[in-house]
Amino acid sequence: MNGTIAEHMQKHLDNLTKPRGSLGRLEDLVIKFAALQERVPPRISKKAVYVFAADHGITAEGVSLYPKEVTYQMLLNILSGGAAINALAGGAGTDGASSWDLVAVDAGVAADTTAEDAAVLKLAEVLPPGRRFLNKKIGAGTANFLHQTAMTEIELEEALAAGESLAEDAEKQGYELVAIGDMGIGNTSTAAALLVASGFPLDEVVDRGTGIDSATLNHKRDVIAQAVKKHRPFASPRDILQKVGGYDLAMMAGLILGLRNRKIGCMIDGFPVTSAAYMAYSMDKTVTDYLFAGHLSKVKGHRPVLATMGLEPILDLGMHLGEGTGAVLAGYILELAVKTSNSMASFESAGVSDSSHEEEKY
């Protein structure tokens, strides 16, 4: 973190008409955002959530209770405006103002979105302003990594490069805050495999969840353990991503690295997105200066991964939906924190008596 900017930002905050430190974590968020933007006070005038849809070959092992067709169906739902992320990204007003751009990315859905008659393409032609579809499909779902590598080396490079191209897109669009969401049946199994291959204990990152019975949990744990064992040893984070990753998660890692290089802040969501962030972090530890943890998901493995990266979640609301829902909620908090630093009066300008004491409640 840029210490000089952080100090400058802290001084700016201390001059505003409030007891010092009284905005709590909002002040920490603004300071971090100022440091990454190298601007005092910082600014968020345009923001977007990128939701990555992809299929995962590992679903053939029966690790998920939803059929894999749901990935494509939910991509259509997002483009049609009916998903949770549409409601939450649409702004905090009933007029739908002050919303996020919503960019649905096909990173590797099994259905053929490139065919001329595909429903997704028809929907993509009539999207309302601020809703976009980007076809970055690497393949029709990854291979089943219990039996073979999830993707080829070339596919991995393509996925990482596609992520980088999305960071370029974000810069071109003028997004100053990017949230990342996931939509893919089986992606929690892939996420867990990435983390186990990276050294996290199996029991820490494979979740029981609610409603899943013990037999299914044991099966999921066994599948992940076997798959990781089969592919050992891993030469590098790239090697892990290629062998037991997903097109979506690899692309997210590429995006995170690309945002870092462009000094754009990034709000991550739940367990799958955080596992992708962890892979980016494994390649470049400095990404955490640009990352904000939107929320603590109900998925058990989320907390230890965030903790390893030194990220403290902003919200803790027991959510576990994905799609970037936790990230955009927290993004409003960050945006409002940034807003206070831009629009509040100083003690001097408002003619309010200051106290020489720090952090005292008036």
Add this chain to the structure above:
Amino acid sequence: MNGTIAEHMQKHLDNLTKPRGSLGRLEDLVIKFAALQERVPPRISKKAVYVFAADHGITAEGVSLYPKEVTYQMLLNILSGGAAINALAGGAGTDGASSWDLVAVDAGVAADTTAEDAAVLKLAEVLPPGRRFLNKKIGAGTANFLHQTAMTEIELEEALAAGESLAEDAEKQGYELVAIGDMGIGNTSTAAALLVASGFPLDEVVDRGTGIDSATLNHKRDVIAQAVKKHRPFASPRDILQKVGGYDLAMMAGLILGLRNRKIGCMIDGFPVTSAAYMAYSMDKTVTDYLFAGHLSKVKGHRPVLATMGLEPILDLGMHLGEGTGAVLAGYILELAVKTSNSMASFESAGVSDSSHEEEKY
């Protein structure tokens, strides 16, 4: 809580295109809001934060590090648009859309806001749309309750009735969600006195705070203990409010009771507002069906009071600023939760395959 409506709302949520229960506490919030509005799904189309400014005679005992003039100065700052609550209530967009109405209430500021030349009246004449000033002044600050009762019986009735008139105002304005904030030097001491008089242990509700030295803390604790002892026994919650209360806190209690009678949801803020909510709760236990705890303040005494009322804070961001800042932040979360219940597609309408299993992450 209306159980039939709650059940109906739960079914509505379970049909939406997301794993059951995956919106976590957002679902609990929507269900509670539906039950209080008796509407499935519920609605928040207009909302306001009422910020109560008043002075407290107990400040003569040196319990606060800010001079009491700050109450009036901050009221001016709020009306001028320079306070933290202005930034946070102004909407999550940089265009200022989707904002809260901000109603600054003079419940009993020591400065004379009724004089023709008062700065506050000049400002009140040029307020932008959505920012309002209401003069409900009961007196020029309460008396010092270490030596006499904080207010007369007539003043207490006036304050409660003024609160009721604000609930009437909220209904007339069409506010479907009301947040309550505080601005008054010394109000945490008054809040602590109300709670100690109500039976909370002194050490649980008198906070050390950060930056306050041990001598000042001991002094504050002694002042509150002595004051409460002097006024014992207390015949009723009203008696407590009259003897060791504040014009602002009594008026908030009246507002909370009035909102409950009009089935309007209410988001409370930090320690002082929560103490006022506790007094309303002491008079009518059913108010909690209409109350939402915006956040957990850094002020130590906040948690036990919320817990006693069975309210779980939505946010925990280490804030301790007051003015309704935590309440409006949490209000956006509630509004967005309500929005999902209105705008999301159902499994059937979106053609998405459902799972028969509950609460499973896809």
